Amino acid sequence: MSVGIRHDDLRRRNRAMVISAVRRAGQPSRTEIAATTGLSHSTISAISADLIQEGILTESKASEPTALKRGRPQIGLALNPEAAAVLTVVLSLNFLSVAVIDYAGQVVAEEQQRLDTLVMPRDDLIGECVAIVRRRLQDPDLDVSSVARLAMGIQGITDSHARAMLWSPITPLTDIPFADILEQEFGIPATMENDCNMMAVALQWRDPERYRDDFIAILLSHGIGMGLVLKGALFTGTHSSGGEFGHMIHRPGGALCRCGRRGCVEAYAGNYAIWRSAMKMSEDAEPVDVGDADMRALAAKAREKDGPEREAYRRAGEALGFGLGSLFALIDPAPVAMVGVSAAAFDLIEPALRAAIAQTAGGQHSESISFDTEPNELPLIREGCAMRALTFVDQEIFAPGMQARAGSGKNVA
């Protein structure tokens, strides 16, 4: 049922491709773009002339350090920062932050706020989110009409269309259609993204060498989350955001998980599980939230001497290793980024993880699987939301389907 390609789609797609090439490459010349896209110079010339005229791209002659070559110097093309703006909202445990980002990807304003997400009633939680966005949009330095997209990120499960939060560990509330709420409130298209997916998106932009076609981002925090990129594209479930790595089964009928079930990977490797194990509490003990400082202290103790703390990290590593082994059986091994506060304790986790993965089919060449760590997840999530929103603007607003293109070309420098 895939649909045919019309003649006008052609221009649309090639426009999108040029924009995307510029966003990826920074300041490519027309010749470079022609090379990477495979289109002819004439076409690139025509499209970029359009884009410059519409104020989406600018010519940046500022490429002095090139020189030293014969021939006419290349003219770098860059994204016009004033072409549009996007706004990100990241909601995490007891913490809310927003940022305004210009079209070139630079943060131009931000605001953060503490709040008790675990106990707030539904209307308050929604209200605070709406209020902080409104404050940013009312900033006199900001041209509201240029804000073309809102992207919200949250820890937990979202639906596969990125419209609503279905479930989250940071609140007992469920099924909040944040995307619809924000759209109705501000009249700006919005999405509700899963935090780990956004981490993966951000990594892809930060380090495209390492994180390109296939890789995994795992959040080691209160819960265990995963963002998965396969064949260059973000992998999502068929109904939800999917990739609930933390709730793959490690030991059938095993330790109590925060999700209410038993034996999930998270029930051995989540912060609360490590804590519970280190404190020699029962595996049936109710999960509790553990502060980052406490986790760091726990890791320090585990490094100091062998004892229940070290054993707790060992068990976490084992659960993660067998879980990754099962995952790798499905998708083949890929580079892994460990993100979050417990990623700072990865030295304690890694030996058991590697030992476990080596016992699985997916870990055939376990020594060659490489792990990278990044203790702070929030900047990654924000960055991912920003890039998600910006690429939406690139594709859907600046290379629109069949809508009138009038009105989108604005803010000419």
Next chain:
Amino acid sequence: MSVGIRHDDLRRRNRAMVISAVRRAGQPSRTEIAATTGLSHSTISAISADLIQEGILTESKASEPTALKRGRPQIGLALNPEAAAVLTVVLSLNFLSVAVIDYAGQVVAEEQQRLDTLVMPRDDLIGECVAIVRRRLQDPDLDVSSVARLAMGIQGITDSHARAMLWSPITPLTDIPFADILEQEFGIPATMENDCNMMAVALQWRDPERYRDDFIAILLSHGIGMGLVLKGALFTGTHSSGGEFGHMIHRPGGALCRCGRRGCVEAYAGNYAIWRSAMKMSEDAEPVDVGDADMRALAAKAREKDGPEREAYRRAGEALGFGLGSLFALIDPAPVAMVGVSAAAFDLIEPALRAAIAQTAGGQHSESISFDTEPNELPLIREGCAMRALTFVDQEIFAPGMQARAGSGKNVA
């Protein structure tokens, strides 16, 4: 790095789309094709005139039963059976079969053969495969030059480019580049496909209502295999054929698996595992191949009275249930087809499977997950290979990139 769309790609893609629409719909009229593809009537008219002229499609006025409508009757378009042919090779335990299929998908010739795959030396195994293909190609009824593609299917792991068998349970041999071998021998493009992937492809063609965008085909046989379709496309690993569901970890350090590791799903749910368990053998006992007749007898005994046989199936169901639960945590639930000899014993497996999956995050609405069974996998594998090869011909040969189109239009009726 995705490449731009050139002007000539346009026609190519739309040609491919028309062919694909005809293959899917059977005998659609030009108007129907225009509707499903979204292209204009003029375009469809022009493209189908080309395709008819080249002998790829034919007009089949044979649609008498339509009638009863006013207006000019539709002219059905059909694939010209003589436009090309493909050849499938299915290699399974002690069994080799080939079939020649015409462009419309009808089997025109087949041949089968027993052989001792487990003990054959490398050259003999390859030699037998080549020989049986050669015999079919030398059939005087067949125009060799019309054979446009070979597709071979094998139980086991293949590489992600469908070129080579990497590992298979039917032989101790590894890394046989069957695709290259066949191509060199016969000068016809070939692929080496994973059996379960082909089962999934076949199901998608057989019952597109049920098996469309997202579904799972699981082979319950000597080993446990899986073919996975996500968002309408066959899912493969990044390096191998992937989807080694049978080697996800059910119980860390548990029963001995045929792969040499411990605790895999297959070590509880493969035929040998069920047999081992029913015979009250140790979980460390070396896996043995069990005949289909023995498995059917075992299932009969399990149905008759409660005992170790029934318990063995229960355990298999549990392993499959927890495995599916972990899988569903990643991709969300989807319809499942159980294929293979033990699928005929699914009545014995299902209760424990459902009980297990209900204990997992992926089994949230476990009662709504539906299972279908199909005891005979070989026809499915062959069908999948055939469709794979035919769609390749559709896309790469009859809607070629920039190659000269001369020489592909042949066999005009």
Next chain:
DNA sequence: AACATTTTTTTCGACACCCGCAATAAATAA
């Protein structure tokens, strides 16, 4: 300093493709 060389970018003419609309074809209903 003038001219040659190199490389990038733009311009121009040609060609291919798709679309919309009108015309034609082929049936049924009145």
Next chain:
DNA sequence: TTATTTATTGCGGGTGTCGAAAAAAATGTT
């Protein structure tokens, strides 16, 4: 026999891309 309905084809127009040539903008050379 004529009107109506539906399917298919033909034609003119518009748009997009490509290739080749020209123009532009630098460095090297004499």
